[in-house]
Amino acid sequence: MAHRPVHNLFLLFLFIQISNSYSSNATSSIHCIASERQALLDFKDGVEDPTGRLSSWVGEDCCNWRGLTCDEITHHITRLDIHNPDPLNDDDDFPYNQGSLLGKVSPSLQKLKHLKYLDLSGNYFGNSSIPVFIGYFKHLRYLNLSATGFIGNIPPELGNLSRLHYLDLYSPTYGLYLDDAQWLSGLSSLLYLDMSRVDFSGLSDWLPILNMLPVIREIHLYDCSLEIIPKSLSHINFTSLSVLDLSNNYFNTTIPEFLYDIISLEHLDLSWDAFVGPVSAAIGNMTSLKYLGMSGMKIEGSLRRVMRSLCNLQTLHLTHSLEGHNLAELKEMFNGCIKDSLEELHVGDNAFAVPFPDWIGDLKHLKVLDLSSNRLYGPIPASIGKLSYLQILQLPFNEFNESISESLGQLQELIDLNLGINNFNTILTEEHFANLTNLKKLNLQESSLQLRFDAKWIPPFQLEVIQMRSCQLGPKFPPWLRTQEKATFLDMSYAGIVDSIPDWFWNVTSHVDTLYLNNNEISGKLPRSPKFQLNADVVIDMSSNHFEGELPYFPSNVVELYLWNNSFTGPIPPSINEKMPKLAYLSFAQNNFSGHLPESLCNLTELVVLDLSENHLIGEILDCWERAQGIKFLNLAGNNLFGGFPRSIGSLKSLQLLDLSNNYLSGELPEISMNLTELHTLDLSRNRFTGRIPIWLGESLPEMKILNLRLNQFVGAIPSQMANFTNLHVLDLSNNHLSGTIPRSFGNLEGMKKTASERGGGGEFDDSTSKELVMTMWLVTKGRYYAYDKLLSLLTFMDLSMNNLSGRIPNKLMDLSGMNTLNLSGNHLIGEITERIGLLQLLETLDLSRNKLSGPIPLNLSSLNFLHHLNLSNNNLSGRIPTGGQLNTLLDPSIYEGNPNLCGVPLLRSCPGDEPSQQNKSRTVDGQEGDQDDTLDEILLHVFVILGFLTGFWAVSSILILNRTWRITFFRFTDTVYDKIYVITVVNINKIKRILSHKGLIKN
Template identity: 40%
Template sequence: MDYKAIVRALLLFLSFAYAVAFRSSNSNCPDAEREALLQFARDFNQTAAIFSSWEGNDCCKWEGVECDNRTGHVVHIDLQGRGIVGNKINPSLLRLKQLSYLDLSSNYFACIPIPQWIGSFQKLNYLSLSFSYFCGMVPTQLGNLSRLQTLDLSGNNLTLSNANWLSQLTFLLHIDMGTLFIENASNWLQALNMLPLVQDIRLQYCKFDNFPQSLPHVNFTSLSLLDLTFTSFSDHANNSEVTSSLPDWLFRITSLQYLYLSFSKFTELIPSGIGNLTSLKVLELESVDLDAGIPSSLSNLCELHMLDLTNSAINSQLDTFVESFSGCLQNSLQELDLSFTSLSGNIPDWIGNLNNLSILDLSENSLSGSIPASLGKLPKIRELSFNHNKLNGTVSESLGNLNELTSLDLSSNSLVGVLSEHHFYNLTRLDNMDLSFNSLDVNVSYNWVPPFQLTNLRMTGCKLGPKFPSWLQTQKYLNLLNLSSTGISDLVPDWFWNTMIQLSTLSLSNNDLRGVIPNLIKFGDISDLTIDLSSNHFEGPVPNFPSNTGLLDLSNNSFSGPIPYDIFQLMPMFGKLSLSMNKISGSIPLSICNTQFITVLVSNNRLSGELPNCENYTTPLLVLELSNNYFSGGIPKWLCDLPQLQYLQLRNNRLSGDLPSSLKTCKSLDILDLGGNMFTGRIPTWLGELSSLKILSLKSNKFVGEIPTELSNLTGLQILDLSDNNLSGSIPMSFGNFISMRTRLEFNMLNISLGNYEENMILDIKGREDQYGSNLLSQMTILDLSRNSLSGRIPDELTNLLGLLIFDLSSNDLTGQVPSKIGDMMQLEYLNLSRNKLSGAIPSSLSNLSFLDFLDLSYNNFSGIIPTGKQMDTFVDPKIYVGNQYLCGFQINVSCTGNEGEAEGPTIGQSSQTPTNVSENEDKNRKEILLLCLITIAGFAVGFWTITGVLLVNKGFRIWWFQYVDSLYDSLYVTFRVYFARLKKTMSKINTIDG
């Protein structure tokens, strides 16, 4: 028998029994410590739910509190993220003499200073006060925490001025002072340099008054992590930010393994000294200035696993860095991110030498050429991203050798050629493939069985058709499938609808797919199912889809019959429903009243009846687009019961009546398009209260009366169309106050934000109705008041609309001259002032409108020479000026007689003559000439001697007289030439009629 073993077991049992007995006798924490915790909690008991558990005698069982198993003393307090709010911290915690761990992070302490007494915890080895809104100076008393190993003060509004106390924390391993403002940085650096054990220093988002460039002796022998992300430097004297060079001492910390410099304000990053950091494993330099390039010394980093240069402007050709990525770096590098770095040139073959590379991201650059065969030599590559470049060659079949590849993204390039089965031969682990927006032809056999099982597949714009790809039957785990615009012209087979049971996103839009879609197809269980089958030739009734459908787009197909009456009840998760451009008839089902936060788009169909009455429901619609149908009645009052409605488009229906005042509660309305209906009455003044409006169209209705000046309160308005009504009165001068029309497009900060609403809007421009998508629509600025009965002058204030693109005042009764400053509207592309009663000369400033490509001034009373030069020389079509009898110029083949600078024609407001009045006008002209001659002779006879006498004695009068005679001569000469020109034109017409 092994007596020694028995003795050891007995002693072990007795020790365990003693410990249990001792702990049982000390099960409760000391009364003084329990009372200290309660006193601490009383300052916060109204704000934090955690303190409700602080009941009973044993505080060791309280939430966030831990005690020593042997003594029962409180040693650990963790209140991180407990919702504590207060403006003081009770020093009663100082009674916890054995406290070694204190975490008050992620709470709210109302910008109070860090209590100085925290430095009195003699056994504290962990202190975190991060993100708790402390303010002021970091107390030097923290230097008394001689056992501290972790200090986290990040995420506060603190200033570190005197850092000498840091040198006393000789056991410190981890320090995080992110977001601090650090004064006297050299003092701070020297203090940290005296800590022999420190392993990681985090200074992300810190602001320095300067950054020390020299350090006589580098003592960071244990430092493995340095985080200087988002660091910046402040010049107090000039109250501005400055830059700083990376210090040389940084590259003498040979123990450094992780260096984070992303988004920092350092210059000359990656100097040649980087090659000294031979222990470096991770180097992050996202969004920094790398115009100097990548030094060749990078090849010395034999331990470097990850290099991230995302969004750093390298501005070089990638193949020039062959030396930088040679040496032992070829074997160590595992992740290389060069996305958004302005790289150009071809993808070099040396990338194939990076033997252990698992992630390569070259996306969002200007790379060109082909996908090279050398990439097939990357045996461990898992992710390849070349999307959004200018690649215009072919794809090498060698990609099919990458048996570790899980993600391949070649989207948004100009790649060409055929992808055969050899391109996918050994891609057994491929999970995500995106070939979208290329000109690739996927040519595989009908019975091909892919080696992979994809989760995500995007092939928009590639050629898959004309047959529906049968190999999709093998893909059992597809979550996302996008085959839009792939040239498929076929019936969708039944197996497809029965197989895709895992899908959460499906897009087959813009193909030539046919067939009837079955009801209630089984898709994935995700709560926001997206289905886009738009722009095909699907027919039959509108099917019901699964209840978890969030977005359904069936627009531009051939669906017919009514909308299912229970469609909104069966699919309560709708975020967007688009049935536009089909052959759907009937009415809008009442179940729409049960929807929540949705977009309903059912334009260009055959719907009729009145809009549903949802007055007893809460229907928070965001977008309602029912244009180009046959709806009648008025606008229901419930639409704005909840003011979330942003877009209301009821264009081209048969709606009538006055605009209901309930619309004025639609305070979020961005687009209101009621054009092409039969609304009557005056335009209500309360429209000026819809301050969010960007587009207002009331065209082609029966509105009467004057335009309310209150519309000028809509300062964000970019499109105002009141054309084709019965409006009268003058154009409000205050229309010159539309801020979004006054701003040139390149500075326009009020462009429409249409979010996920991508439906087109119809605009009538140049006499033609076109659809404008959300991107173009956000850049349009239009003022259209045409085809009304507006009178008076064109307000000069309208020329302040410097950002206006479309300006149409045609077919009104406007009079007077065109404002001379119209040439200041430099963005104008379309100007139509035709069919008014405008008179005077055509402003020469129109020549300044370099973007103008449409001009119509026809059927007015303009006179004089048609301006020439610059843009006006392009408008030579006589139709532009027809109906203005007294215009002349080469554009209408009418020569301008007399002085080239003078215009001939009627005075302002005078009508043009007809041939039946020629004889009367001729007699009138002769009498006027004779009368003028008699008056001149009589005046000369009477005044000659009177004036001559004064001239002989008054020198000043003589000077004035001769100047007057010169001006009178010029005036008489011009008058005679004008009248004789008229007479000549009249006689010419008489001869034409007689002939």
């Protein structure tokens, strides 16, 4: 459950007594009422019971059935408790647990008129409302309908339950709402109320009504869409109230003064309620407070003195509520008696930009300290060792950049240590862990820490969670891990390990259900049958290493298996569905697997991701995909597959990304579109598909964002229906045999009118569980092939080059204002380049070469400030080449060659009326020897500047060769710089030649 405080001792004692009072006597003979027994059987018939929790409901005496209690004298059923003991599930896509009873609540239960205790919680009676007849169980004292999937308005008949002590209607799926709170006033005996995530929106009288409940002790209204809270109450009736949870609502006002008058409160949670303004000094009157939640508020004014008298306060939440304050203010606050009582302090996400404060070491009873997501810097000081009771230390997402005191190793009670996402750049040794005998969770990920332990060191702890992503653990495999026999989660990715896996490691993993060893340089073969946890779903990521040999037999409970970018060989096991029937995420990309695709892949009914790209697989693509209806990501690119496009792919209703590129597939595309309503990325490039581009591509794929049909043998006209792709932002139809004109309707491609931020990205695989599952697509930009993966979502791209297209370039194409790349080269396009091309303000690459375009180059081409690559060569353009703006940096004459009627810079062809420059005139007149010396100096200056720049440039670039992600991003930028350097070099060499020729040092 998302947020439900523990019940106080009074309620626990009370309900234990109620439970005991009506518990059945195993030794006595009690016979239930026949009509009530039949009512229970009718209920049982109306529900599914997947785990058999109602299996004992057989025989004549229902008083002995599980979950039932009868009165010893009257034999009436007084207790019905069939709650689901499994933890609650807050996932909206799966709103119930595997152990839930499913179905409807039979109206026959209204015959149980003597019920005093009813608990149906944790089951799922979805798409039905709370039965009205429950409101007529006049003896009811305990009612728990939490997380039952009920929807609709809560029936006001529940207000008849005047004897009710406990009411829990918590609705994790937000299905219940309240349109009138008046009935709550009838619950005159109520001690405990939980209506968290019930929609109260629009109600203004909820609090005065609750104030009428004379003995209420706990009120939980977490996340109820409450918007209105009164500024005052005429009378405070909450004399017994000890717990008030109003967190995650929308009050957007100051804290009402009357709250400070409820001095009986021990637990007050106002977190994330949009409260603003100062905290009143009256809070000092709430001396009973043990828990105070004020996270997410905008606290104004000082806290130095207002809380100093809260001598019983044990837990304080001030996360994201103290921006503009500083830790020095809290120091004075903790000088009071609160210093001796406080056990939990949560002050994360407050932008504190100071070193770790020494005074925190004076909070001697602190058990939980959360300073995460601030801007703390410097070292972790020795004062941390004073917190001898500390159990949880959370310091991630800060800017610590120095050492960590060895006194950390003295925190014997520490259970959970999180130093991740920092920049310590220091070394941890055995001393930092010397006495951490209770440590269970260790998170050092992305912290720039090096772990240097003696090879014989035996840690004092047994870790359950080990997160050390991007720490320096290598080059050898860490021998201390050998002792960690209770680990269930182990992340040693990007850890600099250059070694083989020792045999003992597989004893450690026998308890592990999540393993990340990816992005190291681990080599060798895996054991034939690696050991992992048997009683949980297993996730394994060993991608980007140097593993070799055939695929081992992983356990049958593996659900995610990532082995991409290794050197595995041999065939994919033909019985893979039998060996790992629960597989949902499978990536064997970039290995050396060979042979045919086994048909058993289609029998992996849980499959969501299948990536077998960049291997040596042969044969035809399987045509049995209708069995694997859950697939969202299917990538078979870069193999040696042949044959036609499988029709069964058209049955994959959930498919989002499909990549069959770089194979030998042929034939026409079949009519398969009816069910592909989720498909947003399709890459069929570098195959041998023939025929026309089907019209259904534009008519039946509403989510299409990225379409690549490059390097095939498609013929005919481009279907105008492709303009229906309202989200399309990457389109590559180049290197086919397409004819006809460019559809004017392409100007309606809404996705190309937006920037990446306006689109919200695009083309990425929409599943947070996936690990770096991004399709790599080869596209031509700036005249070169580039591999795009994660950057695809940022690209707005159209390439129709190398076809037989004719006619004019549609003016409406200039409406695609988000365009980065436009390539129409190698066609038969005619007419002038429109002046409207200046509207493409984000254009980086424009290639219109090898067409039959005529007329002048538009002057406003110079206004395209992002233009890095331009090619207008081999057309019939005429007139002066425009100058100014970005065009002054595009000085390679080859981008204009093949246009005999063009003139001006950078061509060595003057336009009519051009005058020789004054500089050339003076050089013609003056032929002194001294000018030769000036010329040589100028030559040397140009040469050394160019060489110096290139040397520095490639020095930086070589460093990035080791990091693939940086390399792709960085070289996109540096390629532009390279182009500019090349052009400058060519221009200056030509200039030097002209100078030397003028001086007679060389001949033209």
